[in-house]
Amino acid sequence: MATGRTHRPATRSRGIPEATVARLPLYLRALTALSERSVPTVSSEELAAAAGVNSAKLRKDFSYLGSYGTRGVGYDVEYLVYQISRELGLTQDWPVVIVGIGNLGAALANYGGFASRGFRVAALIDADPAMAGKPVAGIPVQHTDELEKIIQDNGVSIGVIATPAGAAQQVCDRLVAAGVTSILNFAPTVLSVPDGVDVRKVDLSIELQILAFHEQRKAGEEAGAGTAQQAAAARSDAADQGPDGDVPAVMPA
Structure with missing residues (x-):
């Protein structure tokens, strides 16, 4: 939920994009949960789903760390925890x-x-x-x-x-x-x-305002869908009626 500007990206000189740096804590959180469950390895798809990103982006991010995983096996959970912790500076106090x-x-x-x-x-x-x-x-x-x-x-x-x-x-x-x-x-x-x-x-208020925007948009989409369904039903009813708006006297068998 942290937002804001970064004036001096500490890792830019190492060639790691700022967007990747922002995702590293998400990977670390997911990996820590796996480690606590004694899960030894994880695939890029599983880890990406746990972190809320797509697997292609995850593999690209990990390439900056020099970690490519093993085909058919995946990533070593404990080693990735160490790699990301070290990159984020969390191996020191x-x-x-x-x-x-x-x-x-x-x-x-x-x-x-x-x-x-x-x-x-x-x-x-x-x-x-x-x-x-x-x-x-x-x-x-x-x-x-x-x-x-x-x-x-x-x-x-x-x-x-x-x-x-x-x-x-x-x-x-x-x-x-x-x-x-x-x-x-x-x-x-x-x-x-x-x-x-x-x-x-x-800023919690900003995050709540963003959520309110999405809720309003979803409500608008649902209302629009409801209106479209009503219009379609009205057209269907009109098609079933005669030229004067009455139901035809002879219905098809």
Whole structure:
């Protein structure tokens, strides 16, 4: 569901298209599920279906990784998990700070998938003095006054912004000034960042609006189909009637 612009694609110099990079996490998620079920190999068709892409696109994406599979056998699941994890940089520990510990920030802090995917929540930060010291997901919240020191002490390069829209740009500026080069933005606003900083935006309202568009289109198509059926039925009824609109007195045997 993450959307937004990428200012400095880290893998472009390696010849991997940005569209392929965006699909790698989908493959990894599907492969991880297979690995957890102890499935040793998977065909391109099966993996493509699990990831929601077509198999030709999957094979093209994997060719950038140097992985072609074995004809009649498929892809080695564990090896692909390692390959994709390495390409995404998930074989190392990435310390992350979450700024803004409201309902959304707290939910992110409690998300159990960070550690298993190569990310470690190094700190939770909030501007409310009343939040300072309170544990969330077992981590004490720290005040924004400590933001720069926290980033430097933990070597943080990824920041998550879950603040209200009005505070997001200021928080972003401080993160960037402190050395953060990648930002995941949950605030409902567009952030301005310098070259060399990657921003990914997650906006639930936009995703819901897109779904609403598709629902409206499907409803229109169904209504149109219903109208066409009614028109066809009306033409059929007219064909069965006489010149004055009455049913013919003599019906065919």
